[in-house]
Amino acid sequence: MIKKAENIIVGISIGDLNGIGSEVVLKTFEDSRMLELCTPVIFANVKMLSQVKKTFESTSALHGIERLDQVVLGKINVLNVWHEIIEINFGINDEKAGKYAIKSFIAATKALKENQIDVLVTAPINKNNIQSEEFKFPGHTDYLNQELEGNALMFMVQDNLRVGLLTDHIPLSEVASNLTEDLILRKIETVKQSLIQDFSINKPKIAVLGLNPHCGDGGVIGTEDDTILKPILKKIFDKGTLVFGPFSADGFFGSNQYEKYDAIIATYHDQGLIPFKTLSFGNGVNYTAGLNKIRTSPDHGTAYDIAGKGIADFNSFKEAVYLAIDIYHSRKLYEEISQKPLKIKEKQI
Template sequence: MSEQHKPVIGISIGDMNGIGPEVILKAVGGNRLNRICTPVIYGSGKIINRYRQMLELKDWQFFTIQKIDQINHKQVNVINCMNDQNLELQPGKVTPEAGKLAFESLKRAVADLKAGKLDALVTAPINKHNIQSDEFKFPGHTEYLASEFEVEDVLMFMVSDTLKIGVATGHVPIEQVKQKINKELIIKKIEQIHTSLKRDFGVQRPRIAVLGLNPHAGENGLLGNEEKEIIQPALTELKKKGTLVFGPFPADGFFGTAAWKQYNAVLAMYHDQGLMPFKMLAFENGVNFTAALPKVRTSPDHGTAYDIAGKNEADESSMIHAIYTAVDVAKNRAELSELEANSLKKKNIVLKEASMED
């Protein structure tokens, strides 16, 4: 693949005192990913260099730039997003400076993503408390990105090669889940999963399983009516449109019997119902993918892990898979766009020829 055709992948540094910088460097160290993409780390050359020394990656070099237009496609690039003099690295500590850098790096990366200068964005873990400011008042990355791209509703889609789980309600207190579940929401989330499987992952005829909200999927109304009154009617409506959707299934039996292996994706009703089994079954290679965004964004499926930050103990597997997934989805979308453009071009030619014959 020629240099100019390699996807340019932005990577926001996340909380510099967590394991984000460590897993980033372990993932891109030695320029191992330069064959398939051009990585651009948004953060701080000073902080990246400190971690490079701590991890003893002394033979690995990076290219420091001030803006995306200066990238070197043969190296890993680092964009300084703050004045390095104001940054003091304290692995394992929650500091205001770390929150400030996390936001500045995210803001710069999103601006370049919106401008079309990045093919995808990979976000390292943030601390949802120290990043809060007048500019960032969101529960997490997903909500911030939805706001920046002016998308009313996106999907938190946890993906791996073998298991993909979307959630109907994301970062929502458990007491509010029941209030937010409705037929329209279920239909929208299933349609988002269906579209993403086809557009982003190349699944031609997606089979989607849906979990119930209540224990035993409501036990025919004995343990709750949401399955009968909300979820099942939504599935019935989608089936009439030809969507291959199944359920609602009791979550415990569904995962306990490995029934999930029969489907391309699963819709869970709330955060922990979906993420708990996902992290048990796919933690090392799991990726958080934000579906229904106009641009590609992925993230490793772990947090800041302050307890092991700076100790050279963090596993970079999820970060590597997040980068690979970003590259694959960006390529799939580009290929689909090209196919659609060629199809439209051929259609216009046929219509033009037909009109000339008339």
């Protein structure tokens, strides 16, 4: 494979075989213009995907390969991660589907680490059926955090709306105890750096939502906002980062206050994800910020209830591909600018 400088290799893990992953992947690349932007490499099995293609009467032309050095630019490449025949049962949650979802994901992550693909886009998995002796992670993000350099942060993105999380997949009862100074400092720094290098925002403004209703109402409904969040945010602000808050979460999005900031950081999962998914209308993307490699995914799950029916909306997956490409370009530009020495024009005497 001779790679052109402008051609981006997008690796795709196929996700839960019984969900809508294969459908949204195939639909995304039916548009031939997508192949002018990138070259997809789907980590799965070409015979299996060809059968799925018939189910949805997809026009996507698949090109099977056995090794990544066989990738053909401008084609929809399918790397055969396995060769056995698999029965697909759309809408059914079973361990076999989870087993092959993880096979695909691990192979794609390895290729990403070894620079055989430029970015990774992951189709949805079921967090329950992927568990095994070989894979004991809550999901994609935790595994990527182990395998790649950096500190992973879930960053939900749709145009100029960007929502990060201080805590993500933990029980609500454990959120307060997890809000340590180290965690808050690290997460805010990750968001700031991502806004600069991944979204080309030189001096980002970041809002942080409070933990308790009305930010505790002066201690009446909890003290964490006054004793933990406010002092740490002031310390960060005094060092030059434009971070503001904590803000009362209940009216922050409804009043359009979020539009004043480049990113919003929620203290826990649903506080950030519910308003984000309400506002993004199925076009949102889950980006794993803070790592040395780029990974995105659609903001939806396996959708067993509509799997196999040919009615899945592929916009979120397509946006995930677009965002991965955009961030790739932004990082390249950031690296080029960072490596150039600052030239100061000498004052004429």
